[in-house]
Amino acid sequence: MPIEYSRPERYNEARYHDLRPADPRRTDLRRPERSFTIRQLCVEFSVTPRALRFYEDKGLLFPARDGMNRVYSTRDRARLQLILRGKRVGFSLSEIREILDLYDEKDGGAVQAARSLKKFRERIEALKQQREDIDGAIQNLEEGCVRLERQLTESRPDLLPRAEAYDSVLRARLDGPADAALALSK
Amino acid sequence: MPIEYSRPERYNEARYHDLRPADPRRTDLRRPERSFTIRQLCVEFSVTPRALRFYEDKGLLFPARDGMNRVYSTRDRARLQLILRGKRVGFSLSEIREILDLYDEKDGGAVQAARSLKKFRERIEALKQQREDIDGAIQNLEEGCVRLERQLTESRPDLLPRAEAYDSVLRARLDGPADAALALSK
DNA sequence: TATACCCCTTACGTCAACGTAAAGGCAAGC
DNA sequence: GCTTGCCTTTACGTTGACGTAAGGGGTATA
Structure with a gap:
């Protein structure tokens, strides 16, 4: 066994360090004018800067600039939250963009509003359908x-109670390395 | 305007034709030994033959063969249904494969069973989390x-009632082409 | 026997959503 | 003043899930 153990880090951008707030104004959390650096949002939501820039490229975010640097507002942050949830429920970035655009169409005219309404309702229907799928999958x-x-109750009830702890139980019971399990595979 | 109108068809494989059953045995639907051609399943589930072959390539399906031709059993069909629903709820093909494998591990030993149980529970938790996301999105x-x-009720209540039919209403009300809506956009 | 459909395999192409590398600028701390 | 760490841009690479084309064969109908 070598002495130096290998670093699990994969790439530069994803290595997040400690972020002490440099500006005391940024420390007080509940100011709506609060702003964020790209890294702060990345740490908070576990995404990479690349992703945020990518979303910007695709027209889902448009942070302000301080010189060259991006400055995200609380509104940008909220949009990001919506984006990420949209992704989790299976929307593509362009679909998410469309939805965000619909939201933003503050008074783009009554006709636009009616159109948005229709699309929202379609989305809602699709999501409800998807919830059915999920319920079905859960049931399965x-x-x-x-x-x-049932199978375990008959053969090895000791493996049953706490699924998370079964590894230790296993080791104790088998009196050997957990790898032994491999020998059992069909 | 040219006389010949363009064909909306995109590619060969996706053009599905009528499928009269050639073999009377295949006509009677509720026999469990029933089998399907690739095309029959494709039509039924709106996927392409390419996709089914791809799933096979990836180890999610293994239909029997009649000479060179694939023959799908009702069990294959059931697996396909699970695959497609898995996709709809956001699983990758390799995740789906893993789940199917766990299902298939008919008595691969108690230890395997315990392991499967754990993974199933993890999946269930993830799905429940996803359902939360969906509920949140629906609420939004x-x-x-x-x-x-509300906005429409104040400005143009006539656009409100039936979202699906609003196009015709629109045309009638505006006394012009629906394109006029474009002029309203910010 | 030619045409129409069906099937097969191999293999290169594509699209989304980033990853990763390369090259460089600004600010803080030693 | 040099290194560190964060930021930037441009640009090529990658992965998953197929699409699409190319080339060839089986069977049934006109």
Whole structure:
């Protein structure tokens, strides 16, 4: 076993360091005029600067600038939150962009509003359908769990109770390395 | 305006034709030994043959063969359904493969079963989290709807009632082409 | 027997959503 | 003043999930 252990870090941009606020104004959290650096948002939401710049490129964000540097407002932050959730529910960036645009169309005329309304409702329908899918998938998996639990109750009830701790139980019971499990595979 | 109108078809594989069952055995639907051609499944689930072959390549499906031709069983069909729903809820093909493999591990030993159980539970948790996201997104969009509806109620209540039919209403009211809406955009 | 559909394989192309590298600028701290 | 760390831009690379084309074969119908 070598003495130096390898670093799990993958790339530069993703290495986030401690961020002490340099400006006391930025320290007080509940000011709506608060602003953020790109890195602050990246740390907060676990994304890379590259991603934020990419979203900007695609027209989903438009932070202000301080010289060359990007300055994100609380509004930008809110948009980012929506973007990330949009992604989690399966929207593509262009779909998200469209939705954000619809939101932003502050008074683009009544006709636009009606159009937006229609699209929103379509999205809602799609999401409800997706929720059905998720419920179905959960149900399937839970059936699988029940089956596995039954199987285990008969063969190895000791492996059953706490799924997270089963590794240690296993080691104690098998009196050997956990790798032994591999020998059991069909 | 040219006389010949362009064909909207994009590519060969996606053009599905009528599929009369050639073999009367295949006609009677509720036999569990029923089998399907690739095209039948493609039509039923609106996917391309390429996709099915791709899933096979990736180890998610393994249909039987009749000479060179693929023959899908009802079990293959069921797997396909799971695959497609897995995709809809945001799983990658390799994740889906893993889940299917766990399902298939018919008695790969108690230790494997315990491991599968753990993974299933993790998946379930992730899905429940995702459902939260979806509910949140729905709520946001519904708030947007309410806002838009309020806005429309004040300015153009005539555009309100039936979102699907608003186009015709629009045309009638504006006494001109629907394109006029474009002129309103900020 | 030619045409129309169906099937197959191999293989290169594509698109989204970034990753990663290269090259350089500004500010703080030693 | 040099290094460190953050920021910038431009630009090429990558991965997943197929699309699409090319080339060839089986069967049934006109």
